[in-house]
Amino acid sequence: MNAEKVIKPTAGWVGVTMVITSLGLGIAGLILEFIPAIFFLALAVFLIIGFVIVAPNESNVLVFFGRYVGTIKENGFYWVNPLNLKRNISLRARNFNGEPIKVNDKVGNPIMIGLVLVWKVEETYRSAFQVDDYQHFVVVQSEAALRKLAGHYPYDNFEAENTEITLRAGGEAVNEQLEIELRERLDIAGICVIEARINYIAYASEIAGAMLRRQQATAIVAAREKIVEGAVGMVELALKQLSEKKILDLDDDKKATMVSNLMVVLCSDEGAKPVINAGSLY
Known part of the structure; x- marks a missing residue:
C-alpha cells in the first residue's frame, strides 16, 4: 500500500x-x-x-x-x-522562519535572502515512509527552493533594465513562484504548503556599501532630472509671459543671460542670494 x-x-x-x-x-x-x-x-x-x-x-x-x-x-x-x-504525527499548521542564506541572483550578485513558510502534514503515509525525517526535509528543501528562485531573478533592475520582475520589487509574483516550487518539492513528503513569503532580502555585506552608493547616485540623478525638467518649464513660461505682456524687449543675448541666471537659481542646491544693483546693468 x-x-x-x-x-x-x-x-x-x-x-x-x-x-x-x-x-x-x-x-x-x-x-x-x-x-x-x-x-x-x-x-x-x-x-x-x-x-x-x-x-x-x-x-x-x-x-x-x-x-x-x-x-x-x-x-x-x-x-x-x-x-x-x-x-x-501532528496535523497542525507550523511555521518555519528560515535564517537568511547567501545566494547569487540571476546576474551573479551575492545577496542574503530568507523566507517564512507555513506548512502542515496532509498525507501521513508519505510523511512517515517516503522520507527519513519530514521536518528536516522541509528545512532542506525550503533552502533549495530559495536558492533556485534567487537564481531566476535579479535583485533589482540596475544591471537588467529590461527585467519586469525582480526579487526586491517582485512582490506577489515572486512569492507565488516560491510557493509553486515548494509545493513541487514537498509533495513527496505529503506536506501541504499553506503560504510562503520572502521575509528578508538584502545585498551581501561585501557589496552592500557599493550598491548603496549606486542606489543613492541613481536617486540623485533621477531627482536632478525632475529639477531640470521643472526649471526648463518655468524659464519657458517666464520668457513667454514677458514677451506676451511686453514687459521687456529682450534680444537673444539678453535672453541667454536671463535663461542662464534663472537655471542657476532654480537648479541650485542652496537658496539664491540676490544682489541689489542701484545703477544700470548696461
Missing part, C-alpha cells in the same frame, strides 16, 4: 474492559490458587500497551511487523493491537 488509509479502531473502553477482566482473573488466581494468575496479569499488562489517545489535529500511524495498517486521524480514546508500532 502506497497511500494513506484512514481507519477508526476499537473504542478504548473495550480495551479497558479487557484489562479489568484480566486483572480480576489474575487476582482471583492468586487468591484461589487454581487459575494461572501470572498469565492473566501479564495479559493485562500486554493489553495496556494497545491504548492510544489521539488529540485534535493529531494523527497516529500504525505499523504491524513492517506492514502499514492505517492512520488514525479522528481524535479520541482507542485500543489497537498491542503489537502495532505507533507513530504520532
Whole structure:
C-alpha cells in the first residue's frame, strides 16, 4: 500500500474492559490458587500497551511487523493491537522562519535572502515512509527552493533594465513562484504548503556599501532630472509671459543671460542670494 488509509479502531473502553477482566482473573488466581494468575496479569499488562489517545489535529500511524495498517486521524480514546508500532504525527499548521542564506541572483550578485513558510502534514503515509525525517526535509528543501528562485531573478533592475520582475520589487509574483516550487518539492513528503513569503532580502555585506552608493547616485540623478525638467518649464513660461505682456524687449543675448541666471537659481542646491544693483546693468 502506497497511500494513506484512514481507519477508526476499537473504542478504548473495550480495551479497558479487557484489562479489568484480566486483572480480576489474575487476582482471583492468586487468591484461589487454581487459575494461572501470572498469565492473566501479564495479559493485562500486554493489553495496556494497545491504548492510544489521539488529540485534535493529531494523527497516529500504525505499523504491524513492517506492514502499514492505517492512520488514525479522528481524535479520541482507542485500543489497537498491542503489537502495532505507533507513530504520532501532528496535523497542525507550523511555521518555519528560515535564517537568511547567501545566494547569487540571476546576474551573479551575492545577496542574503530568507523566507517564512507555513506548512502542515496532509498525507501521513508519505510523511512517515517516503522520507527519513519530514521536518528536516522541509528545512532542506525550503533552502533549495530559495536558492533556485534567487537564481531566476535579479535583485533589482540596475544591471537588467529590461527585467519586469525582480526579487526586491517582485512582490506577489515572486512569492507565488516560491510557493509553486515548494509545493513541487514537498509533495513527496505529503506536506501541504499553506503560504510562503520572502521575509528578508538584502545585498551581501561585501557589496552592500557599493550598491548603496549606486542606489543613492541613481536617486540623485533621477531627482536632478525632475529639477531640470521643472526649471526648463518655468524659464519657458517666464520668457513667454514677458514677451506676451511686453514687459521687456529682450534680444537673444539678453535672453541667454536671463535663461542662464534663472537655471542657476532654480537648479541650485542652496537658496539664491540676490544682489541689489542701484545703477544700470548696461
